Amino acid sequence: MIGTRTARLPDCRPLLADADDLTLVFQPIVDLANASIAGYEALARFPGAAGPDVWFAAAADAGIAPELEALAIHKALAVVDRLPRNTFLTVNVSPHLLGADVVQQALASRQDLRRVVVELTEHTPVDDLHALRRQTEALRARGALIALDDTGSGYSGLQQMAFVRPQLVKLDRALVADVDSDPVRVALAEMVGEFAGKIDAWLLAEGIETPAELAAFSRLGVPLAQGWLFGRPSPDFLPLAPEVETLVRTQVARARLTDSVASLLRPVRQCVVGEHDAPGVPPAVLVGPQGEPTALLLSDPRTLEVYTAPVSLRVHPSTDIGDALQRALVRPPAQRFDPVLCTDPTGHVLGLVRIEDLATAARAAR
Template identity: 85%
Template sequence: MIGTRTDRLPDCRPLLADSDDLTLVFQPIVDLSAATVVGYEALARFPGTAGPDVWFAAAAEAGIAAELEALAIHKALDAVDRLPDNTFLTVNVSPHLLGADVVQRALAVRPDLHRVVVELTEHTAVDDLSCLRSQTDALRERGALIALDDTGSGYSGLQQMAAVRPQLVKLDRSLVADAEDDPVRMALAEMMGEFAGRIDAWLLAEGIETPAELAAFTRLGVPLAQGWLLGRPSPEFLPLADDVAQLVRTQVARARLTDSVASLMRPVRQCVLGEDDVPDVPPAVLVGPHGEPASLLLSDPRTLEVYTAPVSLRVHPSTDIGEALQRALTRPPAQRFDPVVCTDPSGQVLGLLRIEDLASAARAR
């Protein structure tokens, strides 16, 4: 049970006898290339046998949907300080309720949202996408990342992805289940992954339940995965079981991860944007207060003049070499030959990729 102060919790008494009737469990999110847990999704649980969807539907019918979601947000944010190192927590919020006062107050309980991923579920259509974009931008300014849930079904279409520009895109279970035997589903998943890459988002395959599904999405190069095969929801933040980690490593090896950009990644110096100790010799990455890449320190090869450039492309270490090169060369001309920043799922800088290295590796394949 989460230790939450009851004097600041939303009132859900028409539905719950007590605020402690809502508890949380945490399901791991796995970085497939590293075979390790990088985050957890906070999931609500209630008394009895009815699933959470039933309870949230009942709350909507009773007119207290926002209050119930706010209660879950309160409890999830209280758990952030207990996260294992180098992990994040995803917190579910309905997009049409994000602007509700009680939900905004719940999110304001923790001013610094670093290590928090606000996951937009899509059970109801959003009429005003520009308003939703403004609301998510405000959360980003406080350090949060934005995820889009159930992508590929229902209301989470390409238009909503383009408007919100999430950093994490969760592929709907309907496209994951038995996909290894369905080339159409695999093609749709690949399309979603390409679109996610174009907006510098990570793709997460949700609902991985069998080794065959894991193998299929590992071969596809999907960087993140979640599901019962990898770890069931638990009241504690559990690491990846040893046998599951070995299974993931085996599948990654079979997918020939040597064709990824991980082998080409070069170390790079980092400094916090605005501090005085900016290195004089490029290349370097200037990072924001939460370690996110903000700009690049580069030099003109003709004049040797040092200048800063925007971060125009970020990729995961598991990205295919050919895909990374194609994305790099389709950037605007001014940034086309700038180094590519390699980051982990939480946005932390791992290194740089030089265009000449990508081109050489692509020719050698």
């Protein structure tokens, strides 16, 4: 596929004459609240000293960028079944190449995309945002989550964020570096995090390299993090080193000056849509074929009438109680007092949080 056309790098070597020249390494993505690995990002590596950006740029110059990207996607999807339990794999895709036939064929090499996060990695303007949304919706229907990389780096990225509505938002490294000493970066990170919350997306701080940066994002309540502090890219799916796990637990514990919604969780039944004629007694969470929450089954306390409501707010268990209450109360009036759904980074339902419990806990914390 690639070897039939041989672009050359600056040192005159052929560009990927053999498909095995492209290998993968995996960098951990950490759930800060649990000090555990939530997933891994698959990263392409090539022979020699030239970095991946050089290789992909050379492929673009030669007109074979879709083929090279498709090869990386195909190799990444081939290892999904090797993932450790309860983790996901992030697979990078350039949004302007997502519709290319060879990229679509690579994505079709695995029909079940549960545990796969398709990460849109460029923020150059996309000519047809409607087409991009159709393409990402088709991937979601097969179980994939959609992530947006380098959010906050420019207008085009924010435009894609508003249009595609990703489930995972990766904060641009420029807003992560030295955040512990720069209040402007903190304010910008908070702004992106608030925007992510309004579209029901997780925020991931990418490129954390120091304990001070970790402490800053722990105080902000960011649920997911990635960077050299937690682990370098490796050919294997490595666990967190014990000393790193201890560091994360310590920093998160220090940051918890107020209680999180984890202390208010109430268990809830899950009903697969279409699996039974009657979903049963509320409250319950209705889930789709891939386990994704689609609606809440509730009852009116005045009339006891059973009805379904949209999932209007999802939070991570580490979310601050006051923040969760504030976000709940700015929902549309029809959903303002509905329970808040709590899920983990993979989308698994953990439970419900009642508005009255949030209000009581917030008042007690004053």
